[in-house]
Amino acid sequence: MCVNESRLEHKWHHNLKYLAVGILFGIVFVKAEIVSWFRIQEMFRLQSFHMYGIIGSAVLTGMISVWLIKRFKIKTIYGERIELHPKQFNKGQIYGGLLFGFGWALTGACPGPLFAQIGTGSTITIVTLLSAIAGTWTYGFLREKLPH
Secondary structure, eight states, rough: OTTTTTOOOOOOOGGGHHHHHHHHHHHHHHHTTOOHHHHHHHHHHHHHHHHHHHHHHHHHHHHHHHHHHHTTTOTTSSSBBOOOOOOOOOOOHHHHHHHHHHHHHSSOOTTTTHHHHHTTOOOTHHHHHHHHHHHHHHHHHHHHGGGG
């Protein structure tokens, strides 16, 4: 079991809020051009600050959010305590990050906006989605044999 996994049981309609937020995020991603293959290529060619600004603002938002959660002991909307556990560094994170970055640069897509890209009509992105699923499955299959 995941250390932060909730033990609460909800009916199926509680997931509709996640669908609504996902649709909202998709619209924001499209409007902010985060899903644009050309914007992603500009970033990797160091031709534009656009994506770096978006990523930087997301990192800053995450840092402030974690600080607030720790400082004020904020709980989930269901009253569960949020536990943040320290992560141990290992060299596999470097290899994984490089592999992720190469894939991102080659395909112009990272896992976050894949569905938004497909929703905009970029149907070739389905190949990237299937490849991401295959990679995740392969990692899960080989996980016990890999150094951690």
